[in-house]
Amino acid sequence: MIRFDDVVLRYPRSARAAVSHITLDAPRGAITAIVGPNGSGKSTLVRALLGRLLPESGAISLDGTPIAQLTRLETARRVALVPQREEPAFPLVVRDFIALGRYAHGGVWSGETPADRAAIAQAAERAGVAEYLERRTVELSGGEWQRVRIARALAQGGDALVLDEPTAFLDVAHEMAVFELLDALAREKRAVLLVSHQLNLVARFASSIALLHAGTLAAFGSPDDVMRGDLLERVYEWPLVVSRDPAVGAPVLVPLRHRAPR
């Protein structure tokens, strides 16, 4: 559904392209993950999806329509996106915050419609935040905050969900809860596109992984295709081995000590 087609992105007044010739596809019904070292261009792709950076060449399209031909509103109705960092300037009540997801569905002077209310309630239920709707955003823990943001994206609707590092700063339990939620959402025929550093979890949950290296696509394929020791060692420039998790059967990356311990 979300497709990057030979995309080249360059920041203004920058000599070098931030990413070049990226082709990848995030279909409905699956989690597609974008991984790669810091600075490899992951967030640049997200910025391009937000329309904040226009492709120098190539095209980003939603179901075949280039987003350059869509307004921000039209894009927002189809793709809900959870940016990496977000801090409201003034504290909000959780329910009000989730309701902001409905922006693309309302007019200038229209208040909250029954459809909005239903979408908000459903999203809160789905993301498991229904019990703290009246709390303020500043009172939430890191895990709660991420779930509230996902709830807002769900209230936004659309067939695609894009998340930029949704589990940063979360402990194991909260991290797993987020991945399970994303897995369930993907099974409901949504396209889930996920930027993450959590290679091992991504390998368990994603259908396909795009591995970025210095702005280029080092590999794009199934977890088994991408989670290869030689490939990851080259991309991350760190000694590592990939084995297979005996419990769940997914490939597991184990970084090694750079120098063998004495």
Added chain:
Amino acid sequence: MKPRVYVALLIALALAALAGLALGPVSLSPAAVWSALFGHGDPNAVSIVQALRLPRIALGIVIGAGLGMSGAALQSTLRNPLAEPYLLGVSGGAAVGAVAAVSLHYSSLAFLPIAAFAGALLAVTLVLLVARAAGARGDPRVLLMAGVVVGAFANAAVMVLLAGESADSVRGALWWMMGSLSDATWQGTRWIAIYVGIGGVLLFALGREIELLALGEDPAAALGVDVERATRRVYLAASLLAAVTVAGAGLIGFVGLVVPAIVRALGARSVRSAMLGAAIAGGALVVGADVVARTVRAPAELPLGAVTALIGVPFFLMRLRRMT
């Protein structure tokens, strides 16, 4: 915000207006004020109440509403609880525009706001450019620094414009730069109210966008806002409001800072309710400050901007401490 908070704000506004009617350099009994309101009694009292105090209160309400709404919108859009037209140098820019218009002999209150608006837009652009050049548009302190710098520049520009004028005109211009409602007339207030109305409607129309911009540019874009366009429109409308207040009553600082904060503390949940509350509370604050300005040193009058600064600066320092 709960309806009873609006009612409380309206009561505060009504009390300020009543004080404005009843108090002044000339002391009139409540009965005299009451009959003067309906044109009865001592003709001098009628003149004082109808021609001097009423339009002054009306202008104060309009100016306060403009400053309050402008401050509330700028704080959310710039994601900065210290943002307000005066500290951002926008009012200073408007003053340059207005002084330039006056020195070219275009001083009607129909035209003055437009000249002030042009100056305010120039100042906003300059502030954002300076903040961007400093490489930290997100840092609230850098933005304020840029505002202060542009404000100083505006001050200098006003002085240059006034260099050839007589000492009396310079004194008049300086007096006006300190803010005053003493020139309030019904006719002028009508023009100011029209412009404030236009700016207010524009800002309310942008209410949903402002709400999202307060989350940050990326989240706003993700939710469907055309960030550049929406931001530009907010600056336009907020600058219009600031410029109109400057054209109508000179530089009155800190109202746009204090009032939105009070309204938020009273439980304003959305930007629109914050703007509505700030409009009412702004009117109450300006009218109240004006009562102080014209009574404490009667028969002389304090500059209104000095009174609001005396209230606003301690408030600003408290906020700054909490931020850093």
Added chain:
Amino acid sequence: MFFRQRAASSIALLATLVVGASAACSAPKTERRPQAVAFVRDDFGDTIRVGAPARRIVSLNPVTTEMLFALGAGSRLVGRSHWDLYPAAALAVPDIGNAMQPNAEAVLGVHPDLVVVYASPSNRAATVQLRKAGINTLAIRDDHIADIRRTIELLARALDDTAAGKILADSIEKSLAAVSARPRPAKVPTVYWHVWDTPILTIGHGSYLDELVNIVGAKNIFGDLPEPSPQVTLEEIVRRNPDFILVGPASAKKLRESPLWRSVPAVRDGRLLLVDTLLVGRPGVRLGEAARSLRALILKDTVR
């Protein structure tokens, strides 16, 4: 420094030259010396040597410029302030610029041997600069009718023509006395003198104009305020309800057109009296003429 020490040692010998100096000003005193060199104390309290008659004079005050012409020294003026427009011959004297905070360099440029400035704090720095440059600089504060004789006699000393000074001062006092001798009306008209409108400034007790209003037989509604040019509010003017408003031609138009000022009955009813501000505005040689015109304006009484 030298002059100061000499003056200090001879203070006891100083003779009072001036009558009726106001409380705000110290009485200047002079000392006659055999070689016709004298010392006068000016209104900054400094002692200045005068004696050899000044030949190249800069006067940065409309009042003193006028007086210098009246004393017959017009041809010795080499500079005046931008605001010194009377007599007509003064216009031929080079315009040196501001009267307040004058440009010392521009003054030095015309090579004066005497500079006369208004003794206000904002002129202190320029006075010091000029004296450092070796120019005799006389600072005179002439805010009151009583200062006129003193000012004229100081200038006359500097011109070494005390006889002319006495004649001029006597004639001014005589013409003023002709006005003040007129009968006071049964009902003294009250006036509001409009000086400036943003902020509203008028004249208070202790200003020259307040003195003049009293002399011509009228009463200033703000004569009770101690400051010479107090700031007042429109409300207070409405309440004090003057019979007449005295205003310069430029401001009169503004007052008539302003809806605010229409709340003042005297404005509404057209009781505005246009004042020739150039004639009346300052306590100078035309004081008698100023008093006559004001008397005619307010009381419709022509004094011959």
